[in-house]
Amino acid sequence: MSDHAIQIRNLTKSFLNKGTKDEVLKNINVDIERGETIAVIGQSGCGKSTLLNVIGGFETPDNGSVLFEGEKVSSPSRRSVMLFQNYGLLPWRSVQKNVELGLEDTNLSSAERKEKALHYLQMVGLEDKWDRFPHQLSGGMQQRVAIARALAIEPELLLMDEPFGALDTFNRYYLQDELLKIQKESNTTIILVTHDIDEAIYLADRVFIMSTNSGDIQREVVINAYKPRDRSGRDFQYFRKLILEEFQLSSATPSLEYNI
Numbered sequence: 516m517s518d519h520a521i522q523i524r525n526l527t528k529s530f531l532n533k534g535t536k537d538e539v540l541k542n543i544n545v546d547i548e549r550g551e552t553i554a555v556i557g558q559s560g561c562g563k564s565t566l567l568n569v570i571g572g573f574e575t576p577d578n579g580s581v582l583f584e585g586e587k588v589s590s591p592s593r594r595s596v597m598l599f600q601n602y603g604l605l606p607w608r609s610v611q612k613n614v615e616l617g618l619e620d621t622n623l624s625s626a627e628r629k630e631k632a633l634h635y636l637q638m639v640g641l642e643d644k645w646d647r648f649p650h651q652l653s654g655g656m657q658q659r660v661a662i663a664r665a666l667a668i669e670p671e672l673l674l675m676d677e678p679f680g681a682l683d684t685f686n687r688y689y690l691q692d693e694l695l696k697i698q699k700e701s702n703t704t705i706i707l708v709t710h711d712i713d714e715a716i717y718l719a720d721r722v723f724i725m726s727t728n729s730g731d732i733q734r735e736v737v738i739n740a741y742k743p744r745d746r747s748g749r750d751f752q753y754f755r756k757l758i759l760e761e762f763q764l765s766s767a768t769p770s771l772e773y774n775i
């Protein structure tokens with residue numbers, strides 16, 4: 516059996532906007548191995564979320580295909596989970612019930628569902644907020660509930676669209692480390708869209724840089740450094756410079772993060 520969790524072949528996707536056809540993804544061809552972590556970066560509007568949506572079966576390609584474990588993706592699968600950019604929390608459900616959402620169609624008893632939900636809520640530091648509703652939480656807390664909900668499903672494929680964007684630095688670093696641990700324990704395949712170059716370098720085995728106008732992957736950078744990585748180490752600086760150069764930002768004033 517192939518080691519590829521995902522195979523993308525000649526993928527093209529366009530949207531009709533006011534009668535004009537916007538070709539957002541054009542002829543994308545990539546293979547992603549089982550257990551790999553891929554970060555997708557690129558400027559706003561270049562098609563990162565669209566790519567993730569097609570991989571997750573939430574959007575249909577115009578041409579080409581996505582195979583997940585050898586099978587053509589045509590609708591969302593129970594074996595993969597999408598963490599949407601807008602969190603997708605249900606406002607009428609409590610925090611705990613939101614986290615339990617993806618567990619309701621499983622064989623788990625209600626006590627087991629509750630236990631799992633509380634475990635992942637504890638991981639994201641929100642166990643004491645289990646009975647609150649989304650509107651009673653800050654934006655970063657809502658994002659952490661969405662992360663807990665995605666992780667609770669323990670999927671084979673985790674698709675994450677800017678999962679840590681609303682978090683403060685400490686929570687972000689902490690949850691990045693938790694994600695590394697989960698990935699290592701369960702060999703989850705992860706595709707993560709991020710605007711944060713440091714996050715991409717810290718987490719990914721490969722970084723896909725999407726081009727702004729042509730709808731394809733402009734460059735793939737292999738991050739061949741051992742994990743966990745030293746954010747202030749020389750390897751890290753090297754990859755940061757390489758990626759910044761790709762965005763022609765290498766003369767930018769150095770700072771902790773580069774948001775693109």
Ligand SMILES: Nc1ncnc2c1ncn2[C@@H]1O[C@H](COP(=O)(O)OP(=O)(O)OP(=O)(O)O)[C@@H](O)[C@H]1O
Pocket residue numbers: 530531532537539557558559560561562563564565566600
């Ligand atoms: N459902 C849709 N209908 C029409 N156009 C769409 C739709 N979804 C996305 N687009 C267009 O496709 C392009 C890519 O959008 P996408 O959401 O994939 O960008 P992105 O790279 O994720 O951006 P950001 O970093 O801002 O989240 C944009 O021009 C957007 O307007």
Ligand SMILES: [Mg+2]
Pocket residue numbers: 563564565600676
């Ligand atoms: Mg997006």
